[in-house]
């Protein structure tokens with residue numbers, strides 16, 4: 001089992017915690033990525049930088065508790081997708097007044113399940129304490145979110161390790177970055193089974209049949225999702241007499257890439273992936289796609305339940321209508337969507353062989 005796990009690609013998100021103009025954070029994150037890259041490449045790990053200054057999250061502005069996974073703002077959804085797609089984190093953090101930067105605390109607070117059961121390493125920097133007091137404070141926060149701080153650590157004293165805004169060349173420091181990367185990768189593999197436990201469940205969503213578990217898709221779901229998708233689109237290929245359907249042709253890498261622009265939800269029954277759907281906001285529309293239910297689970301009400309759930313995830317203020325596409329000969333699908341209140345809507349830009357269906361969003365009832 002462990003050899004399979006170690007071959008599975010891992011994705012590490014390097015988070016730049018400082019946001020002020022003229023900060024050191026980006027240069028230190030760049031150094032870490034360069035120093036860790038050979039070890040990452042050799043062990044099948046990809047690295048990406050998330051700079052909180054570019055991401056620009058407002059102070060927690062979501063009405064629902066983050067554990068609900070219900071986000072009304074696109075900035076939160078986008079951050080959610082980025083964090084959910086990671087298997088492990090490196091936090092590059094300074095120390096401000098013996099503590100963590102406020103932007104980092106906020107970036108943690110706005111999400112919940114996306115962080116859980118993933119390891120985190122720290123690259124800290126500062127004056128005499130080299131940022132270690134900031135790390136101690138951050139550990140208290142990350143463990144609450146069910147992340148696991150690893151033992152390997154990099155702590156830079158600015159006066160000794162940084163010159164002219166850059167990390168000084170040092171074989172010792174490069175080695176500490178390499179060790180952190182390898183430890184993160186090992187721990188991420190070991191923690192992987194924890195991420196399939198019910199804690200990732202979207203809170204308070206009762207399904208039409210027993211034993212369903214609805215979660216936001218994680219990187220570990222993707223291979224199984226691709227198999228389910230191909231299986232489900234065989235019917236579409238037959239109905240529309242074409243194999244030229246993107247859900248059939250899509251590769252695992254393309255599916256992984258799509259997670260940065262779509263929110264994806266998975267439904268498992270007794271651990272097995274039985275349904276999925278994805279959605280994203282597009283102007284005034286909440287675009288719903290890839291609604292799929294395993295053929296042997298069809299007729300259980302799972303598709304209608306999932307469609308209704310994903311409609312409820314639409315941003316409240318921005319969404320005027322729901323929109324989806326299906327094959328023009330997918331009579332079964334079209335009927336099912338019409339039963340759910342969708343109407344066929346003419347649009348010249350609809351791809352050849354497809355039809356567009358829309359449904360007006362009912363504004364939420366105002367309760368005094």
Ligand SMILES: Cc1cc2nc3c(=O)[nH]c(=O)nc-3n(C[C@H](O)[C@H](O)[C@H](O)COP(=O)(O)O)c2cc1C
Pocket residue numbers: 018019020022023024025026094095096097098099125126127128129130131
């Ligand atoms: C608001 C503020 C508070 C700071 N407090 C500390 C501190 O408590 N301990 C420390 O070692 N350095 C402290 N420093 C100095 C920082 O370590 C140093 O400015 C570092 O470059 C900050 O990271 P940044 O450039 O990425 O923002 C502080 C700097 C700022 C701006």
